[in-house]
Amino acid sequence: MLTKRPFAMLALYYYPGNASLLPHMMLREIRVPFDMRLVDRDQNAQKSDEYLKLNPNGRIPVLVDGDLVLFETSAIALHLVDRFPEAGLAPSFGTKERAEFYKWMVHLTNTPQAEYRAWFYPHEHVSDEAAIPAAQKAAEQRLYRMFDVISEQLGDKTWLLGDRFSAADLFLFMLIRWGRAMPRPPRTLPNLNALAERVLARPAVQAALEAEGLKAPIF
Template identity: 55%
Template sequence: MPTLYGMPSTAAMAPHILLREIGRPFDLVLLDRGKGEHKSAAYLALNPHGRVPTLVDGDLVLYEAAAICLHLADLYPEAKLAPAVGTPERAEFYKWLIYLTNSVQAEMLLYFYPERHVEGAEAQAAFQAASEARLNGHFDGLDRALAGRTWLLGDTYSAADPYLFMLCRWTRFMGRPARTLANLGPYLARVLERPAVKASFEAEGLDAPYY
């Protein structure tokens, strides 16, 4: 039985939701950041970067949220979390998932951790403001892409949707949360209505505002 290691409201959220969408048994291990469990010798033996998520399934030890999402979509094709390989729809799925992790998520790490890049409160505030402006541009583009669509790929829910939902959740305390945009707002409400998403939030002990 697979085991997903994560922390509440982190990059583990997307694969956590997917595991619940799939509906197969799995174990969820929520590490305690305050106790430094993600830096313990036992966890570093699984993920030498000391970050979440990590999926352990038999001999397979896999980290990086997008990689786990792709693996789960391929491992359980009956869940229909990704279009068929070799189709134009699959190519679009790749485009969105890679964009979300390489462009949007990477920018969010800059926003949340300016101290890793510049020194001094004033410089960090300016760095964060510039990052937030770039994030606003990303979410404006995603909002436009969702016009007339139920899900990111159109009428079909896919692994890209919980990934986008996760990133939008991280904007909830920013100056302009993703939920305030014309298409993203209703989209996020639709994602939250899915039983797998509700169950994931309950398991992670998360309260409103959900996004």
């Protein structure tokens, strides 16, 4: 059943498997109507004049919510949990659980998500092309350490917040997925693999993956 509340039409600018996957999964969890608008990276559409009016950084995603145009993945995610609190994708305001949720959302965007940039695009981080392999290897090693820390913090809990599922778990799932081609993928850490499997089993996540045409291996 769709969320019964007044809302403006939502539109998500996305590219399959990109950072837009997080808000896409969230919108499916919320079960509110929204438009999906493909930004064709294969045609460099994220650098088009039209798209740069929405996000001057030329990155994906963008969420349009009525007259609000919002970029930055974590900002979009936090807006959605506030916009649709009845969906339960974050704990209540003012609670210690909400503070833990903020911690994970900020950590995931500032550490592994940011570090993936250096791993996927090492040429952006060097002035000498000969240094590209070393730059990617260094990013890889930093990512290993980051996921080791996340694994240690998760421990044997079901979700990052313990027994409660949240948007932070969707975020971590996306980041685990991004590392599937690494020499030591995040899924090799048993508790991260188990969390990813639990997220993957959710109908909303399955619907988002299907809509984006994302096939196995998912992570």
